[in-house]
Amino acid sequence: MLLLPPSLLGCLALLTALSTTAPTWPAAIDELEDVMFLNTGYKSRGFSSHITPCSFSEFGAGRQTAAEWLRIGFHDMATANVFFEPYGGLDGSIAFELQPNGENIGPGFVTSLNTYSNHFNSRLSIADMIALGVYASVRGCGGPVVPMRGGRVDVTAKGPIGVPQPQNGQGSFVNQFARMGFSIPDMVQMTACGHAIGGVHAANFPEIVTAGTAPNDYQLFDTTLQFDNKIAVQYVSGPISDPLTVGPSVGNTRNSDFAVFTADRNVTIKAMTDAQVFNNVCSAILGRMIDTVPPTVILSDVITPYEVKPSGIQLTLLAEGNDIRFSGDIRVRTTTRTVSSVTITYTDRNGGNGGTITTTLGGSANGFDDRFAFLSFSSNIPASSSISSFTVAVAETGGLTTTFSNNGGGFPIQDTVIFQSSQSCFSNGNLTVVAAVRSTSTTPVKLIITQKVPRASDIPIPALVNSTVVMTKGATVGLFDLYSASATISSAAGTKFGVSNGAFADDFKDTSGLGATCLSIDAPVPTSTSPTSIATPSSSRSSIIGTSTSSSATPVPTLARKPTVGAYTFQGCYTEGTGARALTGASFYNYPSMTLESCSNGCVGFTYFGVEYGGECYCGNVLDATSTLATLGDCGFTCPGNQYEYCGAGNRLELYKLTSMVASTSSSISSTKFSSTSLSSSISTSSPAQSSSVISSTKSSSTVSGSSSGIAVSPSSSNASSVSRSITTSTSSTIPTTPTSSPTLHIVPSVGLYNYAGCYTEPSSVRALSSAFYPTDSQTVELCVAACSNTPYKFAGLEYSRECWCADSFGPGSTLVSDNDCSMSCAGDKFEYCGGGNRLSVYIRNGTDVKGLSSSSPTSSSLALPTLPSSSSLSPAAYSQIPSTPSSSAPTNPIQTTPAIKPTISLPTSDNTTFTYLSCYTEAPSTRTLNQAAFYNYTSMTLEMCAQNCGGFKYWGTEYGGECYCGNSLSTGSSTVRDEECGFVCPGDGLEFCGAGNRLGVYSRV
Structure with a gap:
């Protein structure tokens, strides 16, 4: 065979990389x-x-x-x-x-x-x-x-x-x-x-x-x-x-x-x-x-992300066969665009105009260099005309609308053979699959299963074993015949299956996404008690569980965060500890069918439970001090036993804490059933490993409790904090049967260290608050403020009922408007306002001077919150100047209970060498900011340890918790950033900060 010289092969590879074109979906x-x-x-x-x-x-x-x-x-x-x-x-x-x-x-x-x-x-x-x-x-x-x-x-x-x-x-x-x-x-x-x-x-x-x-x-x-x-x-x-x-x-x-x-x-x-x-x-x-592969292997072009890509697209034949549900997500790359709306225009089975479908934001995702938004949809279309392809129109906030046609051919979809999720099931190793097939078809219908089968013990990868089962024809529903087949599989983990009919197939389905019971096609759609979660392990997983016989749409369960599981409430997404498990009391694993409920049941008696990597459950009474709060998006694995729940991720725990105790044996309790009116609710942010005095403010009358409900916030580091919604029984000896006051829809005036600042518009070309985004179908003002507190950001804003946005400053062009414009209730609390369309209910973190006002001095364990002027007198520009640290009027000798920046570090040397804190620095772009010496200790690093090791240098700094760098000069290109960005707690001292990712907390010799 003819072989090209390696140098020429390298040039050809580079040229190919530069000449990639947009992929056509679906692609290998x-x-x-x-x-x-x-x-x-x-x-x-x-x-x-x-x-x-x-x-x-x-x-x-x-x-x-x-x-x-x-x-x-x-x-x-x-x-x-x-x-x-x-x-x-x-x-x-x-x-x-x-x-x-x-x-x-x-x-x-x-x-x-x-x-x-x-x-x-x-x-x-x-x-x-x-x-x-x-x-x-x-x-x-x-x-x-x-x-x-x-x-x-x-x-x-x-x-x-x-x-x-x-x-x-x-x-x-x-x-x-x-x-x-x-x-x-x-x-x-x-x-x-x-x-x-x-x-x-x-x-x-x-x-x-x-x-x-x-x-x-x-x-x-x-x-x-x-x-x-x-x-x-x-x-x-x-x-x-x-x-x-x-x-x-x-x-x-x-x-x-x-x-x-x-x-x-x-x-x-x-x-x-x-x-x-x-x-x-x-x-x-x-x-x-x-790319060094045999000549017989043909590699694809260099892979670049789709600008628009269908995800989890599924057709489902509905009861009586008159309609087909068309559902899924459209993934839009948002790295270079801000999306205002996405619509789908589909072509019917015969090539005619089918209609237009609107979408709603389902969630967002990130890669190393790219960002994506998922726009969800679910629409019923007539089975007689059906669908053959669709295009996607993406409208951007600047007014530009681009139609994506999949390189001119439209995004294809076939309706000859349709996998029926609700009528299929998996239980105790038995897989039953039902497919709806056009009655005009005369070719055999097959169920194709691919399982992962372990190889010899010294070979760590499994073999893929395929099996085929001919499906049996059953009832006729409208224009379709139902076919079914059953098979025994060893495990749901990793098993894929699909249905085929001649050249047509609806395949690459996850067994773990099936329910335990097969429903009839005319059965009502089951409702989910937990509309919670983020990620599905397969891009083709269907979100449709059943079909509806009514003319109106029946609620469909969706992946979302579960606020409560029994007596436990959601704390957030937490990292594993540094050198130790975050929870060490007990553990068990169930990769095929783990759910939040099964983990909760297995951790009865423990204060915490957490699910990690989809199928791992951990229990404990104490959260390790080195476990830190991560972004919700990090916990993106769905539970294998319930595709509508999140079960953590690699090195990430979906964490819950015991917060509801029912004292059913007390003779003074008049009823064994608790109504929502007997509960008081609070959000607390505190160090998981330490107790601390709290800063409190009274919540508004939106509480549904017979007793007063409040907000408790400890000003701790984002990396040592936990966020919890505590639900406890009333302190009254008798549980009230009616609330003392009726809840009403209202503006929440304050939450912890944040006060309401007004209703603001989104600018025309950028986001008003763009540093962080936390959407959830359980959104409340409290949840949003807690999420934005983790950095902490100066501003928290709620928009469109379920969106939470955070930042330290406003994007140019945002303006203050009437509070009446922020008229949507929160997705997770119908008595709280959460912005509106293109409108943000904005909350500002208090602490220092605001137009001449300063926070009051703290007394005992509480801090009086400042009274903000009317929202009409404040502007985003004024807010951007507000520091995020408390005023200097605090007590002179407080007991430190939370991490803080240490202004000086002294060494026990003969000359009493002292280093003073300079700032939080970025790493230089092409070299280390401090590059003359380094050492690492990810289990017990402290500021004193780093200072001791760098005692002979002018500068030293800690980074990423466990890294210490020394030098006599700061490299060109390093720049200072706000101190909050150096927010990793030192693993050897929970009261010190040791930089962060690509961030150095730098000290200089006095």
Whole structure:
């Protein structure tokens, strides 16, 4: 066969990357595209949670999952032979090449493949997952975008040996890379880029790293955990810390990086000391690395996100067969646009004009570089005319409307064979599937099932096993015949199925999305008691549970957050602890059918329960102090046993706390049933590990309690806070049967540290408040303020009943209007106002001077809130100048109970060395802000510990909780930001802040 030179292949790959076109839906890369871009939020796939932050490993200290993902990509590719068959390359063969004492040493290969196996299915190969792991690890650690393609094909047996080993000589390395299709400069580039993150474990390579000489016996290649050019800079200019260049590896002839870098007299590695050159080189060479596949494998174009993509599209034949429900989501890329509305225009079965369907915002999601909005819809269309395709019109706030026609052909949809979700079910291993098929069809109807079947114990990825069952014809409903079939499956986890009729199919369905009971087609739609959740693991999962016989629409359950589960109330999305579980009382796992209710039942007697990674349940009476509140979008996994509930995510807990205790044995209680009027409700924000005095204010008369209800807020750090809605019985000895006052729809005047500031418009071209967004169907003023308090932002705004927006300043063009314009009640409390269409009910965080007013001095444990002037006298511009910290009139010697910035740090030295706090700084764009020394301690870092280690330097700073950096100057390009952005609590002292992601809390020698 004709082989092109590697250099020419690289140029062709780059040209292809530059000439990509918009994909046409549906495409073979659709599943891969979802996993690649939907990192957090609505319908997120959770892939990036395993490498977020870059330093994170769910397997304990001394490991970095991102580095392991980058390493497995190289090891799978490295046995390629471009001159002879078998060609090899990136083909998943490494799953069969993990023999002890072989070329692939260390636990990272098995754990990476186990993670990839969770996403592995008939539309997403292990080889593509390995390539995607390279893209995610580099980008997630701050590196460049590695061009990602799809279409790799998995092999089912091990390939030849040939992964480069540290003990090889320079000539061997040159020959091995030439066999893979790479030149000497390519070899240098790939090695430097591959070693930009990660390090060497003493346990695996004792000849390279001596046990006890590095933290956790893990010696990093350079002094940073991020993907940057330090490996090149430190090799050329020093100090060198790369264990494959210096140290024991030299005497043991295993200094392989030195052998590689000197292969062209250090020419290539010196060029890579330029940060931009390094990024450009790594993007290209790592792209070529993951594109090394056999010539018979045809890869897709470089994958870019769809501007508009259908998601979870489903047809459902309704009772009597007169109508078909058309439902799902339209995913719109909002990275470069602000969407005001999305409409669908569909073509009927015969090519005629079908009609127009409106959508509503279902949720939002984020990738490394992109943002997306999901616009949900559900509409009944006549079965006789039906549907064949549709287009999508996206209207932006600036007035531009763009119609997306899927590259001119419309988004196709077939109605010949329709999977009926409500009539299908799964219970105790028995799967029953029903399909509606056009009566004109004469070809067999089939149920096709794909299961994941475990391989031998030493092979970490399962096999995909297909089975086909011919379906049996049953009743006729209108223009359709119903077909059914049953099968026994070993587990719902990972099982996909679909129905087909000749060339038509409705497939790639999740067994975990089915109910336990098959309903008849004329049965009423079951209602959900918990309209809560964010993400579905499959883009094709239907949100329709049943059908309706009435002429009016029956409520359909939707994915949403569940405010309460029995006696427990939702606290938020929490991280796992640093070096410890957040909840340690008890745990159990149920990956096929976990629900919030089953976890709650399993944690009876405990104060907290939390669900993680979809199928893991944890219980405890204390929340570990290092567990911190994350954004709601991080908890994006749906519960496998209830697709309308959220069950956390990787390293994220859907957390609930026991807040309702029913004293049914008391003789003074007149009734055993509690009505809503007997409950008092409050929201509290406090440190999970500490008690503290609180700042309180009285809630308005919107309470439905017989006793007064209030708001309690502790001014704690966002990272040490928990948000809870506490529901307790009345303190009265007898439960009242009627409320003392009737609730009325009203403006909530204040919530904790926030006061109502007025009704404001959205500007014409930007968001009024754009820093954070928390939509929920359970929205209240209290929930929104609690969400915005976590940073904390100066402003919280509620819009369109269910939207919550946060920011520190207003976008230009927002104006104050009459309170009457904010006339929509809150989605979660019909007695509170939550803005309106294009109108925000705005709340401002109090604390210091507002047009000459200042907060009162605190007395005892409470702080009197300032009285704001009428909203007509305040403007967004005035608000943007309001500091978010309390005034200096606080008591002189308060007892510290929450994290705070320490103004000075003194060392117990002879000269009593003292450092003063400067500010919160960003990292410089191309180098560390403080780059002369560094050390890491993610379990017990404190400010004093960092100061002690950097005692000889002028500056030091803490970052990401457990990282300490030292230097005598601040690098050019670093800039100060507001102190609140350095909000990570120090793992060794819950009363100190230790920077944040890409944020340094910097101190300077006095």
